[in-house]
Amino acid sequence: MSTVLQLASTGLLQGLIYSLIGIGLYLVFTVMRVVNFAHGYFVLIGMYGVLTLKPQGFPAFIGAIVLAALGGALVGYLVQRFLLESGLAKGGHSQLVITLSLGIAIQYLFQVLHPEPFETIPNPYPFEAFTSSGVTISAPRMAAGVLSLVLVLLVSFLVYRTRIGSIIRGCSESLNGAIHVGINVRRVYRLTFALGCGLAAIAGGLLLPIQPVSPALGLELTIKAFIVVVIGGAGSLWGTVAAGVLLGLAEALGSLYAPGTFATALVYGLFFLVILVRPQGLVVRAAARIKPRTSLTKVGVG
Amino acid sequence: MTIGNPLRYLDTPLRRVNAVVVVVALVFAVVYPSLVPPPMIGVGFVALLYALRNFTWNIAGGYVGQLSLSHIVAFGTGAFSVAVLTWRHEVNAWVALVVGVLISAVIGFLISLLMSRFGVNAFFLALGTLALSLAAAGVAASWTFLGDTNGISYSGTEEGFAHLQWYVDPSGFYYTTLGFLVVITAGTAALMRFTHFGRSLPFIREDPVIAASMGIRVVRNQALAMALSMGLTSIAGTLIAQYVQIVSYESVLTVEIGVAMMVGSIIGGAGTLAGPIVAGIGIAVLEEFLRSFSVSSANVSSYTQIAYAVVVILLLRFGTGGIMPLWEAGVRAVFGSGRKEKVPEAPEQPVGELVDGRVG
Amino acid sequence: MLSVSNVAKSFGGLHVLHDVNFTADSASITALIGPNGAGKSTLVNIIGGVLKPDAGRVHLDGEDVTGVPSATAFAKGITRTFQISGNVGSLNVFESVAVAAYRQARGYRQANALARAELERFELWEYRDQQLGSIPTALTRLVDFARAMVSRPKVLLLDEVMAGLTPHEVDLVIRQVGTCREQGVAIVMIEHVMQAVEALADHVVVLNQGQVIASGSLGDVSRNAEVVEAYLGTPPSERDEVRVPADTPAKGQQ
Numbered sequence: 001m002s003t004v005l006q007l008a009s010t011g012l013l014q015g016l017i018y019s020l021i022g023i024g025l026y027l028v029f030t031v032m033r034v035v036n037f038a039h040g041y042f043v044l045i046g047m048y049g050v051l052t053l054k055p056q057g058f059p060a061f062i063g064a065i066v067l068a069a070l071g072g073a074l075v076g077y078l079v080q081r082f083l084l085e086s087g088l089a090k091g092g093h094s095q096l097v098i099t100l101s102l103g104i105a106i107q108y109l110f111q112v113l114h115p116e117p118f119e120t121i122p123n124p125y126p127f128e129a130f131t132s133s134g135v136t137i138s139a140p141r142m143a144a145g146v147l148s149l150v151l152v153l154l155v156s157f158l159v160y161r162t163r164i165g166s167i168i169r170g171c172s173e174s175l176n177g178a179i180h181v182g183i184n185v186r187r188v189y190r191l192t193f194a195l196g197c198g199l200a201a202i203a204g205g206l207l208l209p210i211q212p213v214s215p216a217l218g219l220e221l222t223i224k225a226f227i228v229v230v231i232g233g234a235g236s237l238w239g240t241v242a243a244g245v246l247l248g249l250a251e252a253l254g255s256l257y258a259p260g261t262f263a264t265a266l267v268y269g270l271f272f273l274v275i276l277v278r279p280q281g282l283v284v285r286a287a288a289r290i291k292p293r294t295s296l297t298k299v300g301v302g
Numbered sequence: 303m304t305i306g307n308p309l310r311y312l313d314t315p316l317r318r319v320n321a322v323v324v325v326v327a328l329v330f331a332v333v334y335p336s337l338v339p340p341p342m343i344g345v346g347f348v349a350l351l352y353a354l355r356n357f358t359w360n361i362a363g364g365y366v367g368q369l370s371l372s373h374i375v376a377f378g379t380g381a382f383s384v385a386v387l388t389w390r391h392e393v394n395a396w397v398a399l400v401v402g403v404l405i406s407a408v409i410g411f412l413i414s415l416l417m418s419r420f421g422v423n424a425f426f427l428a429l430g431t432l433a434l435s436l437a438a439a440g441v442a443a444s445w446t447f448l449g450d451t452n453g454i455s456y457s458g459t460e461e462g463f464a465h466l467q468w469y470v471d472p473s474g475f476y477y478t479t480l481g482f483l484v485v486i487t488a489g490t491a492a493l494m495r496f497t498h499f500g501r502s503l504p505f506i507r508e509d510p511v512i513a514a515s516m517g518i519r520v521v522r523n524q525a526l527a528m529a530l531s532m533g534l535t536s537i538a539g540t541l542i543a544q545y546v547q548i549v550s551y552e553s554v555l556t557v558e559i560g561v562a563m564m565v566g567s568i569i570g571g572a573g574t575l576a577g578p579i580v581a582g583i584g585i586a587v588l589e590e591f592l593r594s595f596s597v598s599s600a601n602v603s604s605y606t607q608i609a610y611a612v613v614v615i616l617l618l619r620f621g622t623g624g625i626m627p628l629w630e631a632g633v634r635a636v637f638g639s640g641r642k643e644k645v646p647e648a649p650e651q652p653v654g655e656l657v658d659g660r661v662g
Numbered sequence: 663m664l665s666v667s668n669v670a671k672s673f674g675g676l677h678v679l680h681d682v683n684f685t686a687d688s689a690s691i692t693a694l695i696g697p698n699g700a701g702k703s704t705l706v707n708i709i710g711g712v713l714k715p716d717a718g719r720v721h722l723d724g725e726d727v728t729g730v731p732s733a734t735a736f737a738k739g740i741t742r743t744f745q746i747s748g749n750v751g752s753l754n755v756f757e758s759v760a761v762a763a764y765r766q767a768r769g770y771r772q773a774n775a776l777a778r779a780e781l782e783r784f785e786l787w788e789y790r791d792q793q794l795g796s797i798p799t800a801l802t803r804l805v806d807f808a809r810a811m812v813s814r815p816k817v818l819l820l821d822e823v824m825a826g827l828t829p830h831e832v833d834l835v836i837r838q839v840g841t842c843r844e845q846g847v848a849i850v851m852i853e854h855v856m857q858a859v860e861a862l863a864d865h866v867v868v869l870n871q872g873q874v875i876a877s878g879s880l881g882d883v884s885r886n887a888e889v890v891e892a893y894l895g896t897p898p899s900e901r902d903e904v905r906v907p908a909d910t911p912a913k914g915q916q
Contacts, residue, residue: 035425082619083615083619086619093367093369093424093425094618096369096424096425096428097369097564097565097568097614097618098614098615098618098619100428100561100564100565101561101565101610101611101612101614101615102611102615104558104561104607104608104610104611105607105608105611105612105615107607108603108604108605108607108608108611109604109608111600111601111604112601112604112605112608115600219557223432223433223436226429230429259444260444261440261441261443261444261451262440262441262444263440264436264437264440265436265437265438265439265440265441265443265444266437266440268433268434268436268437268440269433269434269437271430271433272430272433272434272437275422275426275429275430275433276416276417276420276422276430277420496770497770498761498764498773501757501760501761502761504752504753504754504757505753505757505758505761508751508752508753511712511732512744514711514712514731514732514733514736515710515711515712515732515733515735515736515741515742515744516736516761516762516809516813517733517736517737517762517764517765517813518733518761519733520733
């Protein structure tokens with residue numbers, strides 16, 4: 001019983017990190033309808049960012065996360081500004097290939113810079129593990145879960161309760177409407193993309209003391225982010241949060257019944273089925289809505 | 303009708319230039335192994351293999367626009383079928399090759415059918431096939447039948463074309479791959495040019511609704527193209543497995559392979575015949591070039607991956623369709639299009655991506 | 663002969679078509695007119711197999727073809743043109759016609775021969791090597807029409823094929839539509855260019871708000887009070903498009 005409880009609490013806390021990664025992608029993919037296959041690699045930027053800064057002690061760790069988040073957001077801003085913006089009108093295809101390639105480039109850049117796999121940092125928090133009724137939770141895991149939850153709440157406040165949030169949602173609902181009321185849509189897109197990437201980088205920083213980082217992690221996290229976002233649905237941010245927790249729990253409890261790689265295979269297999277049965281059309285429809293295609297080059301990939 | 307003079311199809315400068323390039327390239331490809339030491343023949347084999355891999359992806363990915371990452375599964379199936387059947391159970395390698403092709407084709411057919419039945423769009427096709435490939439890798443990693451994390455190593459003593467194995471001199475691999483590449487390219491060119499099926503594929507890519515209203519059976523043709531494409535990709539997997547003599551989920555079921563196929567085709571020009579081949583050979587040359595600067599082999603693959611990514615991002619960002627469209631535009635700019643002064647009633651052929659003779 | 667009976671279609675509670683009945687005889691031209699939003703395109707999509715009707719039947723020469731897939735509809739002889747061909751810009755002109763020719767052709771050579779004949783008939787042969795995106799919009803419409811004609815259809819649905827054409831091109835298409843009628847094809851044309859309706863239509867069906875409000879000869883329907891009201895009730899910008907009678911050249915659309 002205590003094993004189950006132990007796994008469940010670990011899974012829940014891990015799930016909250018997935019939720020944080022997921023809402024970053026939710027803002028980009030579900031709200032802005034931009035395909036970002038590099039999302040998990042922004043988590044990687046956060047992880048390697050904090051790793052490179054080698055923070056000593058708690059305040060330095062938080063400072064490192066903030067710096068890494070700003071770095072991730074800046075890269076995100078530049079990616080949207082210089083790579084994706086022009087592709088916006090061309091539809092999802094070029095975005096898909098550009099961000100997928102970008103992810104690969106980031107992965108191998110880190111491969112060259114950090115050839116050692118599984119690097120990590122020691123516990124940066126000023127407290128040790130928690131133990132209660134047979135369940136032990138390490139300080140970094142507990143802190144990462146709690147901080148993720150706080151950030152999720154902050155983002156939902158931003159999206160649903162502030163003017164910026166209503167502008168973001170407005171652009172999502174009617175792009176033409178937003179243009180008509182004088183919103184600088186490009187800027188909103190850039191900033192939202194930067195926000196999404198920054199959140200991913202923060203999640204990376206929080207994840208680092210728990211999960212040793214290797215360049216190959218980026219792809220895995222991208223897929224997990226998409227799993228969370230697709231299962232969470234387009235309805236509201238809370239679906240994404242719930243899906244993140246669900247994924248964390250499923251992973252942790254699944255490890256009870258199936259060996260590691262097989263359990264992951266099962267998750268991906270299930271995700272494939274989810275993709276089949278969900279009503280589709282998000283990306284393509286969004287692209288058509290933004291601008292009727294006048295440019296006839298189909299960016300080579302049809 | 304009689305068989306016309308094949309030279310009359312070389313009626314534009316572009317076709318003439320391409321014909322010369324193709325002939326020179328073929329001659330060079332044939333004599334290449336006798337010009338270089340054996341290690342370089344191995345490099346040549348790898349280059350042709352990349353070309354073959356890109357080319358077969360391009361059939362579904364470029365012509366039909368199915369941005370599939372399930373080709374990773376096809377590549378892996380080709381490799382694992384020869385590992386399991388030939389290395390473990392001493393079935394002839396060619397039989398294993400055919401088995402790999404058939405299994406991959408069936409998988410491709412089913413994936414495409416499922417995706418169309420559920421109305422999955424291009425983006426979710428990519429995401430779904432990626433998930434499927436990762437699932438396949440997970441299964442291979444935990445299933446002893448597929449060598450789990452240890453992989454399967456070659457065991458065998460026989461050599462020669464009948465066994466698809468050469469221990470010392472890689473020129474056997476080289477010529478076999480060249481043969482496959484030439485036959486598959488010519489076959490695809492003929493398919494795309496002469497059959498209703500092949501000619502329908504660009505219409506399906508551009509607009510499935512219009513394609514259907516022209517009597518094209520969109521779902522069926524998509525599935526057939528995917529089956530063909532993935533079936534042929536499996537051949538590349540079998541060849542590389544025989545060459546490196548070890549197969550594991552980490553060596554043949556990685557996402558990098560799928561991305562390399564996709565990106566390689568796009569860099570060369572998706573939906574063109576020569577593009578994926580040019581890009582595949584180009585990337586192999588780039589790898590070798592980096593090695594000559596004594597970059598460690600782990601970093602060589604890192605740098606080539608980065609190079610792939612940067613090139614494709616720039617291509618897409620600036621809206622060009624890849625190497626082949628640039629080449630065609632360049633040739634036209636230098637030699638002219640050769641169309642304007644044509645007498646309209648002269649019998650002519652409408653399209654020509656590459657020179658290929660026609661029985662007219 | 664094409665017959666549409668009691669066809670209804672709604673999209674999420676919005677009734678686009680309601681109990682629509684009409685027939686289009688072989689060797690005659692039926693013009694489908696009506697203000698924007700009247701449901702003309704939806705009707706054509708239903709006949710062409712792109713959409714399934716909620717109720718009602720479509721028969722072709724007595725055979726029930728309701729809701730068959732587009733490819734089957736084409737195989738049975740229902741061919742159509744499309745209003746927008748913008749996103750198929752990278753397709754080759756010759757191939758567009760040749761692929762459609764496979765309904766009649768047995769094999770490559772025959773398909774090419776048919777396509778060539780059709781392109782020459784439409785004075786398009788010199789554009790055969792071009793991409794649809796690189797020729798003027800007017801010509802893409804002609805290619806579209808040639809593509810439909812090359813399959814030797816029983817029913818031809820022309821969706822605003824005249825829009826944006828010059829008077830010379832309109833004449834060319836009018837001639838071709840006339841030839842097509844002589845070959846026994848039942849032609850249904852959605853048309854805003856009255857020059858074409860006047861010149862060609864044997865029968866006019868007026869659709870308004872998803873219902874047939876009048877049918878008969880052009881003279882009959884233009885005297886029909888309900889038709890006049892339907893048009894005058896619409897904003898002037900749209901009314902312009904259906905000037906009756908009109909001797910002005912076609913107005914560019916899209």
